[in-house]
Structures are given as C-alpha cells and as structure tokens.
Amino acid sequence: QSSEEAQELTIEKVPKGMFAMTRTDANGSYELLLPAGTYLVLADAPRYMPATDTVTVVELQETECNLGLMRLKDATGSVHGKVTADVNGQVLPVAGALVVLAPKGEPGVPEVVPSGITVGMLLNELPNALTKKHGKQVVIPPAWGRIVVAFTDAEGNYTMDNVKPGSYRAVAFKEGYGKDEKEVQVKPGSSERVDFKLKAMFGVVFGYVKDSENKSAIEGATVIAVGFGDPWFVWSGWIELPGKPHIFVNSAHGKRNISPIPTPIRPPIIPPFKPPIRASATTGKDGYYSLTLPEGEYFVSVWKDGYEPQATIVAITAGEKTQQDFDLIRSSEEQQQLVLELKLPAEPVKLGEPVKMKLVLRNNGNEAVTLRFNTSQRYDFIVRSEDDEVIWQWSHGKAFLQVIGEKKIDPHDELVFEETWMQVDNNGNKVEGGVYWVEGIVTCVQPMSEIGCVVVGEATEVEVEGKLKRAIRKR
DSSP states (O other): OOOHHHHTOBGGGSOTTOOOOOOOOTTSOOOOOOOSEEEEEEEOOTTBOOEEEEEEEOTTOOOOOOOOOOBHHHHOEEEEEEEEEEETTEEEEOTTOEEEEEETTOTTOOSSOOTTOOHHHHHHTTTOOEEEETTEEEEOOOGGGGOEEEEOOTTSEEEEEEEOSEEEEEEEEETTTEEEEEEEEEOTTOEEEOOEEEEOOEEEEEEEEEETTTOOBOTTOEEEEEOTTOTTSOOTTEEEOTTSTTEEEEHHHHTOOOSSOOOBOOOOOOOTTSOOOEEEEEOOTTOEEEEEEESEEEEEEEEOTTBOOEEEEEEEOTTOEEEOOEEEOBOHHHHSSEEEEEEOOSSOBOTTOOEEEEEEEEEOSSSOEEEEESSSOOEEEEEEOTTSOEEEETTTTOOOOOOOEEEEEOTTOEEEEEEEEOSBOTTSOBOOSSOOEEEEEEOOSSOGGGGTEEEEOOOOEEOBTTSSOEEOOOO
8 A cells, every 4th residue: 555655755765776576476475685775665466556655674674565456447447439520521530549638737737738749749758757745856757647648540439448536638639630628537447438529620732643754644653641750651762853852752762873862851750659640542544643631741752663753742731732743753674675684593403404594685665676786696605613714605616697687676575595504614524513603695786785775683593512502693
C-alpha cells in the first residue's frame, strides 16, 4: 500500500546509482540484500496496479516492507468510443485519429490540449520528472506522463483499458479534421463511452502525367502523397533536377546520373508515433490524377516502369484545388536502344561439363537499328584465365568471308547467339578447374557506345569441380 512518505520521497534520500531487483516466491515473499540507507520500493506484476513504499535499511538488521497490489479490473476503469467526421455532408469514421485522456486539475496540464500534439511530443516530456511540493523537490511524474492515448482503427473505434479513476478531459484530433473535446469521469470497474465528431478540412491536388519527350499521356502511373518524415516512404536517392527548382528525381531508381549532383532533399524528422497521412491514385488514359488531402504540406511523387520517379512539394489549402503536372523522364535503360546481355548456367558447373553460353542483343527502342559488319562474322566468345590469358576462343581456326554486311534489329526484337564451350583450350586440351572469365562480343563495326548500347548483368558466378567459383565478364 502506498504511503504519504512514498509520495514525497526527496531526491536527497534516494541513494544515487543503487538499484536492486528480485522476484517473489510462491508465498509472495521476497528478500533483498542492501547497504544501509533509505529506499523506494516498487512492486509490479501483470494485471495488477503497481504499489510503492519507502523503507529505511539499518546495518545488520532485517527490515520488513509489505506491499499490497490491487487487480487492475478492480482498481481501474476503461474508456471506449468512436470518432467520426462530417465529410461533404456525410458522417464517416475517422481512422488513425489520436484520442487523449488528460487528468483535470493537476499541475502542468494545460487547460486546452494543443491540436498539433503527438505521442512523440508527449514522450519527450517524461524525463522532466521533478516537481515542487510543500517546498521540497520531489519525484512526481509530470502530468503529461500520466495521460492515456490511443489511435482509432479502420472503423474509427478506440479503447483505453486500465485507466486510473478520476476526472479527465478527452480530446480527439487528426490533421485535416480539427478536434473535439469532451469530459469524462472514470470510476473503478466502469466502462465509459465517449464519442467524438470532427469536421473534415480538405483540399485537392490534381494534374496530368506526361512523357517529357513526346508529351503523350502516361496511363497507369502511380501518384503518391505523403507527409514529410513518413517512415514508410523511401526518402533516399531524391535530388533536385537541375534547372527545375522544387522538382525532384530519384536517380537511384532510374539509374540516371546527374552531374554535378545537387544537394539531396532532406525531409524534416517527425516522431514516428504521429498518425501518417498517405494517399495514392493511378493515372487514367489521359494521364489525369486527383488526390483529396487534409490541409498541409506534402511530398507528391510519381512512379511508372520505364521512367525515373519524379516528385515535388505541394501545399494543400482547405477548400482549394492545386494543379501539379509531371513530365516524366525515361530511365537510362529505356533511353538506350540496345541492351547486350550474356547468359550462362545458373547452376554449378562440374569439370568437363559443357558450358552453354548465350549472347542476347535486344532493341528496346521505338526505332530499328542497323549494325554494320566488315566480315561474315557476327559474334565471338572468349574464355580467359584469371591472369587474362586467352584459353579458348570460339572463332579460333575458323574462316569468315571478307564481305561487308548489315543486320537490322527491329523495335522490341533481339539477336541471339548461342555456343557451347567444352572446357577445352584452343588446342583441344581439357582445362583444369579454376577461375575463368567469359566475354561475349558482337563484332559490328560501330562501337557499342555510339549506338546507345548498355551491358546488363555484369558478373555471374558458377562453381567448377570443387573450386570456389568462375566469374563471368562481358564487354
């Protein structure tokens, strides 16, 4: 049972740095070996109200300190209810609203709970646990530390269990909805219902998403709006687009290098306990999107396969519409017409086992590409040792016609060259297990860089007869 002394235990009487803990036995008995001094004793158990008392330990003497715990269901009550809002004349449930119970008439509790308060802000008040009482500095948790908080579920319902009896101001609020305040008296064993009704205050952001090159509408793009600091959102990689203030691209996703790299966007940090505000939409055939959001500032981003993600900062004003269009830039691989890829077995390769190699040259562009050749040879495969010595070459010992030729690759078509290496050198001798490099080459006259060719899948590892691995290199 708590005593008056426990409530007014001065800091000077608490031995600094001394802490001990134990568990009770089957009979509820406990024992602690402590140096002489005055201590604050706390007893806590699941489903019981904690109890405290003070005790003065005398050297070489046993001191008895008994504590009685009350079951929570007998000592506390509960508060439950529903939070709704008037949205364009309709009463709808509000998910993610924060409901706060603040004790009435206690020092440090403001008469009006600020609508911008968050759980993170409340927790920041907990270290300030020093209060003056009867002229003494005593250990009393701050009033904000004794409040009870809860979030509403998808249906707008909330429940607060184990609420200490007393008078409370109950406040429900959420950004964009305002707040509603009630009073409630909690009694031991009681279950009090408190409902709240808010009023939505929204604005709209809308616009069109187009291709930056041909200005055609982009269908199926995803537009996402989040509040700054939302831990769910990927904040890394966003940089401001040169020459376009407040327009950001994510080069980490689009593989597009911007040089020089501007200062990255640095969203402000907010407590992760704050109910997040997120909204998304998909563009239609005309590239149009629309998002309804509570008043505030948002980071609005657009995502579409084949394009670099793009974003900007939009300020939403209640009752107003804000237009924000996006011109997406094609990603690097989409801008490059040709993609060259060397494919090898994914499974381990044993010594002497045939190695199948495939070289694929794919045209991802919207126009045909014509490759020029000085001979009838179109490709080659080269296997090198770890010290870069040529071990085997597919074209070794072969004769090719000395004629100029061309090969046309239509849009979204590909050239495929396949050969098999029997794990022998150019003289027909079997190779030993080890590390080898394989190169796949298209022998056209034009350098690959001049015709916009990129190489994907830079390396692949395979095991060769108990050796560590064989790396695959491409050019």
